[in-house]
Amino acid sequence: xxxxxxxxxxxxxxxxxxxxxxxxxxxxxxxxxxxxxxxxxxxxxxxxxxxxxxxxxxxxxxxxxxxxxxxxxxxxxxxxxxxxxxxxxxxxxxxxxxxxxxxxxxxxxxxxxxxxxxxxxxxxxxxxxxxxxxxxxxxxxxxxxxxxxxxxxxxxxxxxxxxxxxxxxxxxxxxxxxxxxxxxxxxxxxxx
Amino acid sequence: xxxxxxxxxxxxxxxxxxxxxxxxxxxxxxxxxxxxxxxxxxxxxxxxxxxxxxxxxxxxxxxxxxxxxxxxxxxxxxxxxxxxxxxxxxxxxxxxxxxxxxxxxxxxxxxxxxxxxxxxxxxxxxxxxxxxxxxxxxxxxxxxxxxxxxxxxxxxxxxxxxxxxxxxxxxxxxxxxxxx
Numbered sequence: 001x002x003x004x005x006x007x008x009x010x011x012x013x014x015x016x017x018x019x020x021x022x023x024x025x026x027x028x029x030x031x032x033x034x035x036x037x038x039x040x041x042x043x044x045x046x047x048x049x050x051x052x053x054x055x056x057x058x059x060x061x062x063x064x065x066x067x068x069x070x071x072x073x074x075x076x077x078x079x080x081x082x083x084x085x086x087x088x089x090x091x092x093x094x095x096x097x098x099x100x101x102x103x104x105x106x107x108x109x110x111x112x113x114x115x116x117x118x119x120x121x122x123x124x125x126x127x128x129x130x131x132x133x134x135x136x137x138x139x140x141x142x143x144x145x146x147x148x149x150x151x152x153x154x155x156x157x158x159x160x161x162x163x164x165x166x167x168x169x170x171x172x173x174x175x176x177x178x179x180x181x182x183x184x185x186x187x188x189x190x191x192x
Numbered sequence: 193x194x195x196x197x198x199x200x201x202x203x204x205x206x207x208x209x210x211x212x213x214x215x216x217x218x219x220x221x222x223x224x225x226x227x228x229x230x231x232x233x234x235x236x237x238x239x240x241x242x243x244x245x246x247x248x249x250x251x252x253x254x255x256x257x258x259x260x261x262x263x264x265x266x267x268x269x270x271x272x273x274x275x276x277x278x279x280x281x282x283x284x285x286x287x288x289x290x291x292x293x294x295x296x297x298x299x300x301x302x303x304x305x306x307x308x309x310x311x312x313x314x315x316x317x318x319x320x321x322x323x324x325x326x327x328x329x330x331x332x333x334x335x336x337x338x339x340x341x342x343x344x345x346x347x348x349x350x351x352x353x354x355x356x357x358x359x360x361x362x363x364x365x366x367x368x369x370x371x372x
Contacts, residue, residue, distance in 0.1 A: 026262070046265070050288025054258035057250070058289075061262020061270075064223065064246065069266075085251025086258075093248065182293040186265050 004140045008032070008103050008165040011145060012039040012074075015101060018149055020070065024062055024189065028055035028075040030110045031170040032103050036074055038172030043188035047174045047181050053083030056090060056100055063098040066189065070097050077104040077118045077162075084127060087160075091132030096156030100128075104138075105165045113167065128160040135159035208338050208367050209234040212300070215345040216271060217244055219353070221298065223263050223270030225249075225256035227278050231302040231368045235273065253278040254285045261295045269353060271298040276305050279360070280317045283324050290358045291328055297358040298349060303334070307365040321362070331359040336366040 012035045019025065025045045027036040029052050036045060046062075048055060059073035080087075080102050090098070106119035118124060125138045135157055137148035145163060152159035175181070212235055216224070224239050224247035226232065239245045250256040253274045260270035279301050290297040305311075305318025325332040331351075333344050345361060352359050 048289075049292060051254070051258065051285045054254060054261075054285065054289065057255040057258030058262035061223075061259040061264070061268075062266040063262075064259070065263040065266035065268035083252070083255065086255045089248070089250045089255055089259075178293045182265065182295065189266050 003164075005105075005164045005166045006140060006142065006145065007168055008105070008163075009035045009038060009168070009171045010142070011103065011163045011165060012036055014142060014145055015072070015074075015149070016040055016042075018153065019072070023070040023072065024059075024066075024185075025072045025074055026055045026059040026062065027174075028052070028073070028079045030076055030079070032074055032076040032079070033174050034170035034172055035103075037174040038170060041175075043184045046185045049174075049176060049178055049181075053079045053086070055079065056083070056086045059098055059100070060086070060090060060093065060095065062189075063095040064093070067095070067097055069189075070099070071095075073098065073100045075100065075102045077102060077106065077124060078108045078116050080124060081117055081122070084131075087128050087131040087133060090158050091128075094158055096158075098158050099152060100158070100160045102160065102162045103165050104162050105167055107167070109167065109169075124162045125160065128162075133158055133160050136161070138162040138164065140164040208335070208341055208363075209238045211338060211341045212345055212361075213238040213242065215342060215349060217242070218346065219269070219349040221269045221271050221349060222246060223260060223268050224273065225259050225270060226273035227251075227253050227256060227275070229273075229275035229278075229302045229304070231304070231363060231365075232273050232275070232300070235300070253281050257282060257285050257289065257297055260297055261289055261293075264295055264297075269298075271300060273300045273302075275302045276318045276321050277314060280320050280324070283328070286328055286330075286358065294356045295358075296352045296356045298352045299358065299360040300363065301332075301360050302363045302368070303365065325360055328358075330357065332362055333359070334362045334364050336364045338367070341367070
């Protein structure tokens with residue numbers, strides 16, 4: 001059986017190309033973060049170095065504080081499975097400026113590719129729907145990703161896109177200077 | 193309980209909550225994320241009754257910390273309200289987000305597990321709280337009376353956002369009358 005999937009780096013590059021100059025991204029830890037860096041560092045990207053599972057909550061905080069700014073939370077399947085409750089909180093607050101993209105390769109790739117729940121049938125989009133997030137898609141091709149982004153980019157409601165990806169390693173490694181990351185991000189938010 | 197109320201010299205149960213709410217307002221702390229607790233209820237009610245604040249519950253305390261971290265980076269000051277047992281879920285997040293990035297997190301912890309606790313699980317969790325704070329170099333001030341409350345809360349908020357070092361305000365049963 002062959003299942004069509006995207007490559008994480010390619011998907012991240014497509015997402016990055018869509019970003020406006022004022023859009024902020026919170027990058028969850030691990031290979032998701034590495035490819036976000038590899039796709040081209042941006043000052044408005046906040047690269048997490050720990051606190052696994054908190055990309056959506058951090059993005060929610062930014063989105064609530066700056067409702068005019070588009071904020072994207074970028075996570076992996078292992079990370080979101082660690083903090084599924086945040087999808088319920090997101091649905092409750094329903095910010096119109098927050099989108100979530102989840103890279104789903106069905107495994108904890110960075111630790112040795114041990115399978116996650118999504119390899120056994122857990123459907124993250126269905127979980128998001130059950131939490132009350134109705135604007136959602138699961139995509140496995142570039143065309144489908146573009147179509148989903150087209151559909152959700154301008155809506156004033158939170159949305160979730162699950163991207164099914166392959167097992168290719170990331171193309172880079174995030175710089176690991178937390179203060180530089182935070183201060184660049186805050187500078188870019190016009191605050192530091 | 194009567195003895196405790198006498199210690200507070202007839203101060204009503206909600207007044208500690210009003211003092212804390214007023215300290216938050218005075219210092220521009222607008223965003224309140226919480227996992228509820230019975231002791232915190234008057235504080236949550238006082239905050240939610242005031243349109244100055246945006247307050248909401250989260251599913252876990254980790255989320256509540258993540259949200260105020262994001263909000264602070266984007267210009268909004270916040271506070272996380274939780275119980276002792278919720279604080280005990282936080283060491284990884286506190287070490288790897290606020291400590292690592294120097295993002296100030298103001299925490300209010302309702303102290304459960306001491307001075308009359310009936311649940312052994314809560315009592316044991318409570319013993320972890322101050323060592324965890326100490327291990328991360330975080331101040332934890334125990335709030336035991338309304339007399340010093342404004343001073344401690346006001347000064348702690350100013351220090352957290354002035355130094356970017358997170359700190360905890362611990363609501364002792366002495367302050368809250370210990371209604372677990």
